[in-house]
Amino acid sequence: xxxxxxxxxxxxxxxxxxxxxxxxxxxxxxxxxxxxxxxxxxxxxxxxxxxxxxxxxxxxxxxxxxxxxxxxxxxxxxxxxxxxxxxxxxxxxxxxxxxxxxxxxxxxxxxxxxxxxxxxxxxxxxxxxxxxxxxxxxxxxxxxxxxxxxxxxxxxxxxxxxxxxxxxxxxxxxxxxxxxxxxxxxxxxxxxxxxxxxxxxxxxxxxxxxxxxxxxxxxxxxxxxxxxxxxxxxxxxxxxxxxxxxxxxxxxxxxxxxxxxxxxxxxxxxxxxxxxxxxxxxxxxxxxxxxxxxxxxxxxxxxxxxx
Amino acid sequence: xxxxxxxxxxxxxxxxxxxxxxxxxxxxxxxxxxxxxxxxxxxxxxxxxxxxxxxxxxxxxxxxxxxxxxxxxxxxxxxxxxxxxxxxxxxxxxxxxxxxxxxxxxxxxxxxxxxxxxxxxxxxxxxxxxxxxxxxxxxxxxxxxxxxxxxxxxxxxxxxxxxxxxxxxxxxxxxxxxxxxxxxxxxxxxxxxxxxxxxxxxxxxxxxxxxxxxxxxxxxxxxxxxxxxxxxxxxxxxxxxxxxxxxxxxxxxxxxxxxxxxxxxxxxxxxxxxxxxxxxxxxxxxxxxxxxxxxxxxxxxxxxxxxxxxxxxxxxxxxxxxxxxxxxxxxxxxxxxxxxxxxxxxx
Amino acid sequence: xxxxxxxxxxxxxxxxxxxxxxxxxxxxxxxxxxxxxxxxxxxxxxxxxxxxxxxxxxxxxxxxxxxxxxxxxxxxxxxxxxxxxxxxxxxxxxxxxxxxxxxxxxxxxxxxxxxxxxxxxxxxxxxxxxxxxxxxxxxxxxxxxxxxxxxxxxx
Numbered sequence: 184x185x186x187x188x189x190x191x192x193x194x195x196x197x198x199x200x201x202x203x204x205x206x207x208x209x210x211x212x213x214x215x216x217x218x219x220x221x222x223x224x225x226x227x228x229x230x231x232x233x234x235x236x237x238x239x240x241x242x243x244x245x246x247x248x249x250x251x252x253x254x255x256x257x258x259x260x261x262x263x264x265x266x267x268x269x270x271x272x273x274x275x276x277x278x279x280x281x282x283x284x285x286x287x288x289x290x291x292x293x294x295x296x297x298x299x300x301x302x303x304x305x306x307x308x309x310x311x312x313x314x315x316x317x318x319x320x321x322x323x324x325x326x327x328x329x330x331x332x333x334x335x336x337x338x339x340x341x342x343x344x345x346x347x348x349x350x351x352x353x354x355x356x357x358x359x360x361x362x363x364x365x366x367x368x369x370x371x372x373x374x375x376x377x378x379x380x381x382x383x384x385x386x387x388x389x390x391x392x393x394x395x396x397x398x399x400x401x402x403x404x405x406x407x408x409x410x411x412x413x414x415x416x417x418x419x420x421x422x423x424x425x426x427x428x429x430x431x432x433x434x435x436x437x438x439x440x441x442x443x444x445x446x447x448x449x450x451x452x453x454x455x456x457x458x459x460x461x462x463x464x465x466x467x468x469x470x471x472x473x474x475x476x477x478x479x480x481x482x483x484x485x486x487x488x489x490x
Numbered sequence: 491x492x493x494x495x496x497x498x499x500x501x502x503x504x505x506x507x508x509x510x511x512x513x514x515x516x517x518x519x520x521x522x523x524x525x526x527x528x529x530x531x532x533x534x535x536x537x538x539x540x541x542x543x544x545x546x547x548x549x550x551x552x553x554x555x556x557x558x559x560x561x562x563x564x565x566x567x568x569x570x571x572x573x574x575x576x577x578x579x580x581x582x583x584x585x586x587x588x589x590x591x592x593x594x595x596x597x598x599x600x601x602x603x604x605x606x607x608x609x610x611x612x613x614x615x616x617x618x619x620x621x622x623x624x625x626x627x628x629x630x631x632x633x634x635x636x637x638x639x640x641x642x643x644x645x646x647x648x649x650x651x652x653x654x655x656x657x658x659x660x661x662x663x664x665x666x667x668x669x670x671x672x673x674x675x676x677x678x679x680x681x682x683x684x685x686x687x688x689x690x691x692x693x694x695x696x697x698x699x700x701x702x703x704x705x706x707x708x709x710x711x712x713x714x715x716x717x718x719x720x721x722x723x724x725x726x727x728x729x730x731x732x733x734x735x736x737x738x739x740x741x742x743x744x745x746x747x748x749x750x751x752x753x754x755x756x757x758x759x760x761x762x763x764x765x766x767x768x769x770x771x772x773x774x775x776x777x778x779x780x781x782x783x784x785x786x787x788x789x790x791x792x793x794x795x796x797x798x799x800x801x802x803x804x805x806x807x808x809x810x811x812x813x814x815x816x817x818x819x820x821x822x823x824x825x826x827x828x829x830x831x832x833x834x835x836x837x
Numbered sequence: 838x839x840x841x842x843x844x845x846x847x848x849x850x851x852x853x854x855x856x857x858x859x860x861x862x863x864x865x866x867x868x869x870x871x872x873x874x875x876x877x878x879x880x881x882x883x884x885x886x887x888x889x890x891x892x893x894x895x896x897x898x899x900x901x902x903x904x905x906x907x908x909x910x911x912x913x914x915x916x917x918x919x920x921x922x923x924x925x926x927x928x929x930x931x932x933x934x935x936x937x938x939x940x941x942x943x944x945x946x947x948x949x950x951x952x953x954x955x956x957x958x959x960x961x962x963x964x965x966x967x968x969x970x971x972x973x974x975x976x977x978x979x980x981x982x983x984x985x986x987x988x989x990x991x992x
Contacts, residue, residue, distance in 0.1 A: 229811055231626045231802075236811025237719040257809065261721055365938025374521075376553070380723035384809050394891065396760050408554075410898040413939060414891075421890040424929045436809035438543075438725045440523060446936055453932045458925065472929070475921035477911070483931030484924075485947040485960065 198304050198343060202336030204251040207273055210299050210330045211246040214271050220297050224262050225249040225273035234309050237262060249273065256306045256314040258432035260386030264290055271297035275306070277316055277430035279325040280463025281386035284428055287466045290389055300328025305346035308435055315444055316431020317346045326463055368446070372412040374439040381433035381441070382419065387426045394418060420446055425454045425471030428463035457482060492665055494657040496673035498648075501655040502532035504671035508575060512614075515549055516577035517542045526576070537578045537648060539621045541801060545731030546583050549574055550590060550609050551753075557605055558749035573612035578646065581639035582629045582799040584617050586731030588641045592793040593734055599792070605751065614664060616657075617642035626802030628815045632698055634800060644668065698818050699796055700786040702825040707783065711824060716817040717778035719810035724755035726804035726812070732785070732797045735761070756780050778812070786818055848902035848968040852877040852961075853892065855885045855920070858909035858950045865954030873958040874965040877905060884908065886919025890930045897940040903968040907960070910948040920948070942971060 211223040227238035227248045234254040239262075240246040251273065260281035263272055274282065279300055285291040302324055305317035323343040325331070333340045359367075379395065382388045395415060420443075427447040434444050455461050457480065460471035468474075481487030496504070508514055509530075518527035518534040526546045529535055559566050579587075591610065596602035619637035623629075629636050638645065643661040648654070657673070659665055700707070727733040737754040740747055754761055757778070762771045771777050789797035798814070805813050854860040860881050866873065882888055885908025896904050906927060914920045927946040934941035945964045949957045 230813060230816060231805060233625065233806065233811070239718055257811065262719065361935075361938045363938070364936060368937040368939060376728060378723060378725050378728050380721070380725050380809065383721040383723035396758075413937075414894050414898045417894045417933060417937065417939070418891045420933050421894075421926075421930060424933070436721075436723065436725075438729060438807050440521060446933070449936045450929060450933055454929065457928065472922070472925055475918065475925055477921070479911075479921070479924055480928075481911075481924065481948075482928040483946065484927070485945050485963070 198253075198302070198334040199336055200252045203301060203332050203334070204249070206332045206336050207251050207299060207301070208246060208249050210332070211240060211249055211271065211273075212243040214297060215240065215246055216243045219269065220271040221268035222266055223249070223271045223273070223299075224259050225299075226251060226255045226257065226259075234307075251301065253307050256308045256435055258384055258386070258430060258435065260285075260430065260432065261384060263296065263386075264389060269295055269297065271299060273299050273301065274325060274328070275301055275303045276322045276325050277320065277428060278386075279327050280322070280428035281430060283326050283463045283466045284387060284426060284470075285389070287468065287470065288426075293466070297330070298325070298328045299330045299332060300325030301332045302334040302340050302343055304334065304343035313346055314431055315434035315442065316429060318431075319346075319448070320429070321345055327466070368443075369409070371441050371443055372409070372416055375412045375416070375441045376439055377412060377415060378438060380436045380438060384432040384436040385423070386428065386430065386432065387423050388419075394422075416443060416446075420450060423447060424450050425458075425460060425473075426462050427451055491677075492659045493676040494659070494668060494671055494673035495676055496655050496657070496671055498653045498655055500672040501657075502535070504668075504673075505529070505532040505535070505577070507670045511573065513572045513574045514577065515546065515574060529577075535577065537618060537646065541580055541582075541620070541624055541627070541803075543803070543807075544729045545586060545801065545803065546576055546579055547586065547590065547731050547734075549576055550587070550606060550613065551734060551736075553753050555605060555751045556748045557751055560747040560749075561745060570608050570612070573614070574609070575614045575616065577616045578618045579615055579642065580618060580620055580801075581634055581636055582627075582801040583731050584615060584639040584642045585629075585634050585799045586801070587615060589732045589789070589793075589795050589797050589799070590734060592795050593732075593789065593797070598794075614644070614667075615642040616644045616646055618646045618648075624802060624806075626805040627800060628802060629800035631815065632796060632798065632800045697796075698786060698798070698815075698822065699790050700783065700818065700821055700825065702787075704783075704787075707787075707821070707825070708779070711779070711821055713779045714773075714775040716782075716820070717774045717812065720757070720774045720778060720812055721810045722757055722759065722774060722777075723809060724757040725807050725809070726814075727755040727757055727781070728753065729803045729807055731799055731801055731803070756784070778817075782814060782817055782821070785814075846969065846973070847874060847876050848965060848973070850877045850903040850905050850961075850964060850968060851896045851901045852879045852905040852907070853882055853885075853888050854879055854949075855887075855908040855915075856881055856883050857915035858913065858948075859885075859907035859957065861951035862907075862949040862953050862957040865951065866957045867954075869954045871954055871958040873961040876903075876965045876968075877961055884914065884916050884919035885923040886914070886916065886921075888923065888926075890926060893930065893944060897943065897974070900974055901943075902971075902974045903943045903945070903964060905961070905964050906944070906946045907949045907957075910950055913950060940974075943968060943974060 207225065211225065214220045215223060223240040223246055225238050225240065226235035228250055229236045234256055235250050237257060237259060238248055240249060259272060260278050263270065263282065263285065272278065279298060282291065282296060282298060286293050304323050305320065306314050308314040323345055324340045331338050331340060334343045335341060382393060429448060429451060431444055434442055454471045458471045462470060505514060514529040515526050516529050516535040517524050517537065518529060519536050520527065524536060524538065524540045524542050525544055526542050556568050559568065592598055594603040594606040617639055623636065640660060643664055645658040645660060647656040657668060659668055735754045735756055736751050739750045739752050741750055759769065763769045771780060785797040789795065805815065854863060863879060885906065888906060893904050908920045908923055909915065911920055911924060931941060931944060934944060947960050949960060
């Protein structure tokens with residue numbers, strides 16, 4: 184196991200999925216049998232042999248079905264908010280960043296969620312290659328946790344190496360002309376069928392009614408034309424600016440293979456550069472777009488700094 | 491039945507001759523994904539054993555179809571689209587065309603859908619069998635033969651070792667059209683013909699039709715268990731070959747108003763949302779129930795055909811890992827059990 | 838589209854102006870009888886913080902040749918901090934548009950106070966000239982994408 188994920192040769196730092204799985208089951212069973220939580224959200228094997236699917240374990244017996252392996256790419260963050268009672272979640276580092284975000288935005292009560300934080304060096308998506316969110320992921324350790332599950336199954340995180348980054352938009356941006364950037368964007372959105380799967384899977388898209396669903400003002404039409412697609416993706420990118428935790432759920436679930444994470448990454452980089460803020464790190468800080476500083480620069484303004 | 495035997499290049503040449511009069515749609519690989527695509531060069535056609543990612547229903551029932559255009563010059567209806575040839579359709583998708591025909595026809599409903607049938611009447615379907623069952627596929631559970639469907643106008647069988655294409659012309663009226671192929675004409679029964687006919691009747695006769703009391707189904711089936719991990723993204727309905735719900739949108743752009751028929755999805759909360767704010771299908775439990783019962787109970791009742799062809803697309807694509815087959819089997823187990831127990835009570 | 842660019846073509850620019858500073862600045866430019874190109878269509882909003890980035894995107898998508906957004910200078914906001922939030926929002930939006938290569942040269946942000954009638958006229962002059970050089974915007978609905986083999990849902 185883990186061969187496909189071993190990206191650089193750092194001896195002794197290998198993720199032991201079986202040991203981690205054993206720990207997850209132990210913790211989950213303990214939490215459920217002691218009635219500390221009502222439900223444990225994790226992964227279970229898929230009947231048809233695909234990648235593991237979500238499991239909502241409500242009894243210690245059901246917790247026996249929990250699995251954890253390199254194919255657990257599915258994103259569990261959309262389910263965290265669904266349960267009223269106490270919930271425990273099997274959370275990858277990206278999921279823990281989502282939790283931090285949800286707590287920061289008052290969508291989750293910290294005391295209602297028990298986090299089984301897993302050290303993760305990247306997972307494979309349904310095509311058997313490194314999942315989109317894992318490309319260039321810099322945190323292999325959970326941002327927040329109650330029960331740590333380190334890469335070797337222990338309680339001390341050992342610091343797995345990050346998976347490699349193949350798509351560094353920063354380079355692309357510097358090397359590319361406006362025409363290249365435009366073509367890349369248009370080529371990606373050309374595939375889009377406006378099914379809004381990305382929105383549904385996104386841990387940051389939790390609005391009760393999304394702007395695209397508001398029919399009364401007709402801000403957005405369901406027609407699949409380029410204009411509507413541009414409007415949807417740009418507006419979604421604005422809504423997620425400074426809030427995206429780069430989990431890659433949007434790309435993992437996209438039925439048409441639209442790959443726009445580079446935009447979110449680049450906006451994140453810009454926000455970190457300008458406002459020194461990164462989403463999903465500290466639940467006590469308001470997000471970059473929800474706050475300001477008197478000393479902010481007029482970046483992109485007439486006569487202000489260029490970009 | 492006439493059977494044409496030709497080399498692969500002759501097949502491509504023949505397809506090339508059709509471009510003038512027909513829109514040619516066939517499986518083709520874009521960025522690694524096999525999908526039904528508008529073909530401009532016969533070399534794009536990829537007749538592999540893989541099932542294309544999306545279903546071909548967009549040919550007959552486009553995602554957005556303008557059915558009326560209103561401008562200062564008056565009202566006009568867009569022209570009838572170019573006749574289409576659909577190549578390499580797998581038996582599940584051919585069966586789906588049968589389902590759509592029944593749903594949109596006058597035979598079972600009060601109305602016949604003119605926008606559907608103006609495309610359907612000029613559509614030529616060339617099918618192709620599956621060799622292997624894909625993970626998630628369950629056409630055999632529905633009694634569909636994965637190797638052949640006679641609902642198509644012609645059928646392809648490929649001998650990959652010798653690069654030979656056999657074209658079985660099932661509908662006589664297309665014999666002249668396919669005479670453009672530079673091919674050897676064989677009669678059925680000749681020894682050279684591969685055994686397509688013998689495979690025809692191998693289909694199983696299982697049935698997944700749900701037939702139970704609706705009230706009982708609504709109340710006693712644990713729908714929330716099946717739909718618990720649903721993300722409400724609706725992708726199952728977008729790639730399903732038989733999902734056919736739609737809505738109308740009037741779109742105004744620069745003085746021209748178009749009345750568009752757009753796809754809708756029963757998995758969206760807004761699907762049944764009333765103007766009052768009331769939503770009769772308030773949670774995903776009800777929405778998933780609707781999708782399952784529509785496919786396995788309501789359409790069978792109205793059109794005497796199950797509106798699922800077992801292509802397995804929804805199961806493979808679902809980001810939440812929902813499995814409609816598992817749900818249906820579970821429902822059948824439960825309803826059969828309840829019927830048996832009721833019968834026992836009567837005794 | 839240089840061939841479409843006629844000598845006296847005037848772009849259509851949607852201007853979102855805040856009620857308290859920039860709109861008053863535009864008013865002052867008018868009462869002071871300052872001349873500026875008749876290119877802008879003003880939409881008055883209570884505060885630059887009220888401007889949803891979606892308005893700007895929608896204007897671009899629906900074919901506006903340009904968008905001008907103006908509010909009170911930082912520190913002068915009638916609602917104290919509205920323009921501070923707006924500043925971050927616009928910086929990010931401008932960067933987003935540039936990452937996508939879509940319309941970043943057609944969207945302009947600036948600050949104009951109620952007393953800067955002359956500055957308002959200059960800004961409109963400057964923005965109009967910039968957009969004139971770009972020529973008419975091609976509505977995104979007509980953008981043809983050069984992709985090999987268009988899938989059947991691509992219209």
